[in-house]
Amino acid sequence: MRLNPLTLRKLKRFREIRRGYYSFLILIGLLGLSAVSELIINDRALAVRYEGAWSFPTYGPVELGAVYGLEGTAARRPVDYRDLAAHFEAQDVGNRVIMPLIPWGPYYNDAVGGILRAEPPNFERGHYLGTDTTGRDILARLVYGFRTAMLFALAFTALTYLIGVTIGCAMGYFGGLFDLLFQRIIEIWSNVPFLYMVIIIFSVIPATFSASARIGILLIIMVLFSWTGLTYYMRTATYKEKARDYTAAAQVLGASTSRIVFRHILPNTVATMVTFVPFTVVGAITAITALDFLGFGLPPPTPSIGEMLKQGTANLTTAPWIVSSAFAALVVILLLVTFIGEAVREAFDPRQFTLYK
Amino acid sequence: MPAVLRSACLLPLFALLLAACGGADRDAAQSDELEQRRAKAQAAMEHHYANQPSLGPALREAFERGDVTQDEIDAMAAAGELQPFFVFATPDDLPDDLTWQDGSDLPEFASPEAKKGGTWYTAVQDYPRTLRRVGPDANSAFRPFILDDVVMNFGQRHPEDISIVGGNFRYYPGIAESWAEDRENRTVYVRINPAARWSDGERITADDLLFMFYFFQSEWINEPWYNNFYSRNYVRVVRYDDLTFSVTVPEAKPDMLGRVLGLEPLPAHFFEEFGPDFVDRYQWRFVPTSGAYVIRDEDVRRGRTIALTRNPDWWAKDLPFWRHRYNYDRIHFSVxxxxxxxxxxxxxxxxxxxxxxxxxxxxxxxxxxxxxxxxxxxxxxxxxxERPRPTYGFWINSSRPLLDNRDIREGIHYASNWERVLREYFRGDYTRMHTTADGYGEFTHPDIRARDFDVDKALEAFARAGFTERDSEGVLVNERGQRLAFTLTTGYENLQDILTIMQREALQAGLRFRVEVLDGTAAWKKVQEKQHDIQFTAFNVGPEMYPRYWETYHSVNAYDRAFLPDGAPNPDRRPMVQTNNLQLIANRELDALIERYRASESAEEMRKLAFEMEEILFEDASFVPGFVMxxxxxxxxxxxxxxxxxxxxxxxxxxxxxxxxxxxxxxxxxxxxxxxxxxxxxxxxxxxxxxxx
Known part of the structure; x- marks a missing residue:
């Protein structure tokens, strides 16, 4: 793809802003790692060597104990790979289990000392950030919660931009009655209280819906109530570009509407819109965390940062590691995204390249 | 209003005077209106006393079902077919051969070392929404402090000596001085302590008991449960003199004495404005009490704090069984x-x-x-x-697809790992519940043991129902592709951890629980509308002599018409909403036992019936007993x-x-x-x- 030299200069400028650029790299790295978090933090084995053959259960279906020659009840229940590892070790016939780096899943209730309660960080057992009130590993829940939140935020941003940019651009380009009509619609729509809508809609969704379906519904509701903010920026930017001479020239040359919009106007408004992206992401992460904190977000026991914050504040004095982990994670994510946002805004700021005297 | 007309002609100079005049007139008008209202209330009460027929259980239940209309009942009463509910007699009408008792052989249970004084500070979760004891919002967590734990009944069940003597629990006197039981005629005679006073100084008399029946039978209190209870479970009340009355019940149940002694009179003089607007009119008025604590108007700071104050002139302060109790001068509640x-x-x-x-x-x-x-x-x-235990457990809605299969329900029992929850979450402090009625002493089945967690038995049971294969998530599926997945709903947010632990454990047996945590009201609404699959909830139970089965297990509380005339299940039946039959059990054999149990007058027979019913319920497997604290x-x-x-x-x-x-x-x-x-x-x-x- 050939990039506009102006864009290239902007990207170069972005790279030069160290804080933002490194934040960007770190965030991409974290996203990349979380995409394969099943391989790093999981209670399912990475690889099992049984009777000379290797198998890789991480992404496969649930396996029953019979697959690995377990007997009695254990043959008929899903394999607990930690127990299996101990079993193979005791057998000592060359069978082995390779567990991920951190051998805990986000749902595994580990009763340290026979009691399910919040345990402080325990390196020996592999709970590097401790456990929550039902003995689940906090690091595992953070990582899986982070992944959900980021995926949610990115999908949210993409969808709001798609709708906001389309409608805003159409309002600015066509103007007139269309513009007038949509302005009124947006005014009315943006006055519907978003939080109440979420609460109301969630109270009528039957619990038979799976967690992912509920996340999808939450996403759609949030997008439906968030696209309006973008349209006004886009509308102004389009109006401004449409009044420029090059647009008039293109029209005179007989360019089609779609060509003018996609080749001329949109690329020139990108600078304005791109600077809002990181803040939209921040907004989305905050919103889903807040909803979870209030209990209107993801159904239990789905791991989420908001749910951990809630649990942490309820156990502030007895288990400070819960709230501090969740809080630190949230601060780090939001800081990273904010740094990126600052850098993007600076890199795309036209004042860098024009000088009015 | 002539006074107003006359003063209206005067100069504006006298505006002040005029306003005062008008005010006085308004007061007069108001007191006129009050007079009228009182007269009306008095007339309504007397009309009720004169005309209320005694329905008894059969007629009352027929009326509740809609088989008999109010008009038909009125016609029967007019024709003299029904006995009157309220009877005014003279002391000479009292039978001579009564054996009066007063529970004075029982030990006291308070400490003579107790000292009066001080303020007890405590907190409530919600501010009480009313000071009424009945009607909308009255059944709140604050009610014990203005009713259950503070107000005196005629007699109270002894809280230490819980033995059953001569078919009765042991009672010590409250407002009553003594009582006599006539089992043959299903009647209890009560003499009120002549010293008994309301907290406003008025005497407590038999009229206050009569008024209580009138009040609870009235539709103005907006409490159908009270209307039903006080019409169905009592058939006659006789006033002999100011301090003597008798109450007759329809069945001489073993706890007949308790049903009468457990009544609490209401101050008729306080409710003299009783009318259709009772709910609003009495919303924030403290009812004069026979008990030790009153609420003063200045202590009600709505939404923030409320306080009980000890009545220093409480009539029972030196009475045996009541002395050395209620020691705090004030009890202060903040929210x-x-x-x-x-x-x-x-x-x-x-x-x-x-x-x-x-x-x-x-x-x-x-x-x-x-x-x-x-x-x-x-x-x-x-x-x-040692008291009847709240019924914490999984209430399975057996009208739902798949859950109507007993094998699946049995599998759910074996797949519910209460042992792990009790051992690792409750740290061995709580114990397993075994029957649907634990803690009733000799009325609790001694041998039934709840099914323990057992993956093999669960898989066997599910296999009998056709669930043999597991899908990629490890959940069992049958040949038609149905998954063994059910919603497990609860309104106990602070106990949701239990459910997430059990969710993981159940998956071992191929059963998927979808945990749904709602707020308390929404969860209760769901279960009352019978919209649940499986509900984790509990009924709070009072210290009664024997468990209740009709409310929770009779088929009339499960479906509108549970059976066809020939006894087969009605294919078009619809779940009954707003009843306590959460499992939607409709079993004719059980119905017959419940009806015999309800009608039985012998503790021995009732116990046998209770055991038989528990065995049927255990077989039915639609309640997974949880824990007992x-x-x-x-x-x-x-x-x-x-x-x-x-x-x-x-x-x-x-x-x-x-x-x-x-x-x-x-x-x-x-x-x-x-x-x-x-x-x-x-x-x-x-x-x-x-x-x-």
Missing amino acids: IRDTAKRFESFRAGEIDAFGLNLPDYYYDRLPDDDDLVARGLVGKYTFYN PFYRVAAWRWARWPEHFDVRLSRDPLQYFLGWIEPGERERILAARRSDQRFEPVIEVHDRYRPE
Whole structure:
């Protein structure tokens, strides 16, 4: 793809802003790692060597104990790979289990000392950030919660931009009655209280819906109530570009509407819109965390940062590691995204390249 | 209003005077209106006394079902076919051969060392929405303080001696001085203590008892349950003189005496404005009480605090069984919604006691080596009690697809790992519930044991229902591709951890629970509309002699027309909403037993029937018994003192029988000691006289 030299200069400028650029790299790295978090933090084995053959259960279906020659009840229940590892070790016939780096899943209730309660960080057992009130590993829940939140935020941003940019651009380009009509619609729509809508809609969704379906519904509701903010920026930017001479020239040359919009106007408004992206992401992460904190977000026991914050504040004095982990994670994510946002805004700021005297 | 007309002609100079005149006239008008209202209320009451027929259970139930209309009942009453409910007789009409008793052979249970005085600070989660004792919003967590635990009945069940003698629990006198039982005629005679007074100084008389029946039978209180209960379960009340009355019940159940002694009279003089607007008119009026504590208007700061004040002239303060109790001068309630905040408030010394029933509070948040406990500033008390247990467990809706299959329900039993929850989450403090009616003494089935967690037995049961294969998530599926997945709903947010633990355990047996945590009201609504698959909930039960089965298990509370005339299940039946049959059990054999149980007058027979019913319910497997908390635990600041034996057998918390007191001057001393580094002997007490083996 050939990039506009102006864009290239902007990207170069972005790279030069160290804080933002490194934040960007770190965030991409974290996203990349979380995409394969099943391989790093999981209670399912990475690889099992049984009777000379290797198998890789991480992404496969649930396996029953019979697959690995377990007997009695254990043959008929899903394999607990930690127990299996101990079993193979005791057998000592060359069978082995390779567990991920951190051998805990986000749902595994580990009763340290026979009691399910919040345990402080325990390196020996592999709970590097401790456990929550039902003995689940906090690091595992953070990582899986982070992944959900980021995926949610990115999908949210993409969808709001798609709708906001389309409608805003159409309002600015066509103007007139269309513009007038949509302005009124947006005014009315943006006055519907978003939080109440979420609460109301969630109270009528039957619990038979799976967690992912509920996340999808939450996403759609949030997008439906968030696209309006973008349209006004886009509308102004389009109006401004449409009044420029090059647009008039293109029209005179007989360019089609779609060509003018996609080749001329949109690329020139990108600078304005791109600077809002990181803040939209921040907004989305905050919103889903807040909803979870209030209990209107993801159904239990789905791991989420908001749910951990809630649990942490309820156990502030007895288990400070819960709230501090969740809080630190949230601060780090939001800081990273904010740094990126600052850098993007600076890199795309036209004042860098024009000088009015 | 001639006065107003005349003054209206005067100069504006007299405007002030005029306004005063008008005000006085308004007052007069208001008092006129009040007079009329009182007259109307009086007339309505007398009309009710004169005309209310005695329906009895059969007719009342037919009326509830809609088989008999009000008009038909009126016609029957007019034709003289029905006995009157209210009878006015003379002392000469009293039978001569009655044996009067007064429970005076029973031991007292309060400590003579108790000292009066001080303020007890405590917190409630919600501010009471009304001071009425009945009607909308009245059944709140605050009600025990204005009714159940404070108001006196005619006689009270002895909370220590829970034996059954001559078919009755043991009672000690409250408002009654003595009573006599005539089992043959299903009648209890009561003599009111001549000293008995309301908190406003008026005498308590038999008229107040009659008024109570009128009040609870009236539709103006907006409480169908009361209307039904006080029309169905009592058939006649006879007033002999100011202080003597008798009440007749339809069936001489073993607890017949308790049904009469447990009544509480209502101050007729206070309700003289009783009318259709009762609910609004009496919303914030404190009802004069026979008990020790009153609420003064100036202590009601709505939404923030409310306080009970000890009535220094309480008529029963030196009465045996009542003396040395209700010792705090004031009980001050503030509103703190959040449990964690309530606990911090307790640690700060702002409230005097805090319940430690949940293990993480007892062991982790206030451990024995906590500074407050180790320095003896705060004591920890465990009291094992003995009373019917709230029915915590999984209530399976057997009208749902798949759940209508007994094998699947049995599988759910075996796939529910209560053992792990009890052992690792409740840390072995709670015990397993075994029947649907634990804690009823000899009425609880001694041999039934709840099914233990067992993956093999669960898989076997599911296999019988056609679920043999597991899908990629490890959930069982049948040949038609249905998954073995059910929604497990609860309104107990603080117990949701239990469900997430059991969710994972159930997956071992290929069963998927979808956990749904709703707020309390929404969860209750769901289960009342019978929209649930499986509900984790509990009924709170009072210390009654024997469990109730009709409400929870009779088919009339399950479906609108459960059976066809030939006895086969009706294919078009619809679930009955707003009843307690949460499992939607409709079993003709069980129905027959319940009806016999309801009609039975022999404790022995009822016990046999109860056992038979428990066995049927165990077979039906639609209730997974959960846990029993065999004690209550509490932490309290050192100035709070309790009797040697701490509390009584039937107690559920320390503010139920009010045996504790505050040592004078101690609050200041302990709080001062807290600021210095003074230490006291730590107090960690376990009172296990009533601990089950």
